[in-house]
Amino acid sequence: MKAIEIKPGIYWVGAKDPTVRDFHGYKTQRGSTYNAFLIVDEKVCLVDTVKAPFTDEMLSRIRSIVPLDRIDYIVANHAEMDHSGGLPEIMKLAKNAKLVTSPNCDANLKKHYNTNGWNVSQVRTGQNISLGKRSLTFVQVPFVHWPDSMVAWCAEEKILFSNDAFGQHLCPNGIFDDETPRDVIFEECAKYYANIVYPFANQTDKALEAVKPLSPEIIAPSHGVVWRTMVPQILAEYGKWVKHENDGSALIVFDSMWESTTKMAKAARDFFEDRGVPVRFCSLKTDHISDIMTSVLSAKYIALGTPVLNENMMPTMAGFFTYMRGLKPRAKIGMVFGSYGWNFRLHKEMEEQLKALEWSMPVPAQSIKYVPTEVEIDAMHAAMEAMLQK
Numbered sequence: 001m002k003a004i005e006i007k008p009g010i011y012w013v014g015a016k017d018p019t020v021r022d023f024h025g026y027k028t029q030r031g032s033t034y035n036a037f038l039i040v041d042e043k044v045c046l047v048d049t050v051k052a053p054f055t056d057e058m059l060s061r062i063r064s065i066v067p068l069d070r071i072d073y074i075v076a077n078h079a080e081m082d083h084s085g086g087l088p089e090i091m092k093l094a095k096n097a098k099l100v101t102s103p104n105c106d107a108n109l110k111k112h113y114n115t116n117g118w119n120v121s122q123v124r125t126g127q128n129i130s131l132g133k134r135s136l137t138f139v140q141v142p143f144v145h146w147p148d149s150m151v152a153w154c155a156e157e158k159i160l161f162s163n164d165a166f167g168q169h170l171c172p173n174g175i176f177d178d179e180t181p182r183d184v185i186f187e188e189c190a191k192y193y194a195n196i197v198y199p200f201a202n203q204t205d206k207a208l209e210a211v212k213p214l215s216p217e218i219i220a221p222s223h224g225v226v227w228r229t230m231v232p233q234i235l236a237e238y239g240k241w242v243k244h245e246n247d248g249s250a251l252i253v254f255d256s257m258w259e260s261t262t263k264m265a266k267a268a269r270d271f272f273e274d275r276g277v278p279v280r281f282c283s284l285k286t287d288h289i290s291d292i293m294t295s296v297l298s299a300k301y302i303a304l305g306t307p308v309l310n311e312n313m314m315p316t317m318a319g320f321f322t323y324m325r326g327l328k329p330r331a332k333i334g335m336v337f338g339s340y341g342w343n344f345r346l347h348k349e350m351e352e353q354l355k356a357l358e359w360s361m362p363v364p365a366q367s368i369k370y371v372p373t374e375v376e377i378d379a380m381h382a383a384m385e386a387m388l389q390k
């Protein structure tokens, strides 16, 4: 397998995983890549590795450029196994290589692997290594998206090796952003942000402020395409996401037992449509929670519906609710609704948990006994007017 040159002397030596469909619970319909990069200068430097089963693919691409004993530095920007899985093998084979990583990542790598015998050099923000004509400067970006996350900046080439930031779970035909339809890339980038980076918006905002003045010409993340033609666009998208901007749309997410909550969900959809608000309508019986999160990211209004089942949510809603709360979406106008038989405390409890996310909840939880009547739907519509007035 061959390396792909991204600039003279700088190569993509990662691996493609077109058939992966689950990434710790995130549905990856378009596969993924584990991007590693090789800089060949007076010194040879590998930036990140790949998921363990793809190590041979990475080694083969490196060997297409240099023998492994020519590698002087291996940079580990982040300890998560999709980028560090190849480290044990390459640290064994690249006998002259020094591992360059942050103190935090070094500690985390020790918890994942037997690092005895590894030659490690710890670096902190602002420190750099010279490769000859080029250098790499390191910036720790804690919680984007692990505490150990770091990026590497090559000022001479204006390339940012951004690790998980700006990535997408997408397995493109080529490797560059102009080789895959733009809509596909940005859709997957939004999904990635919503499912991976979302809880760390404040930290990502700070990282973004540090990156923008560098004016990178290339951003090389550790998943998906290498950005070379749409760098300003992806920085702008991140700029909106970290500020919790929305597109003014409504999102309805629900499950139902005997279709009563479906009736309420459809009534909520009609409410928004009648007022010209674009609506996304997601049944938890058919839509995957990681896809729904992309709509959570862009929505202004979010209505969550579940019937009461043994004083609790439907299991599908319980799973989604837990997942979504963990990702900490902010600046939403929310509503909870659903049918019940004899106990309706649940909807109020859900409402309180959404308030704890600092959502605005102007409509009291809408609980309807058994099957909704027209009068009850009219009352729900009337109550929902308060959402639009926010």
Ligand code: FEO
Pocket: 078, 080, 081, 082, 083, 145, 146, 164, 222, 223
């Ligand atoms: Fe792609 Fe946080 O690993």
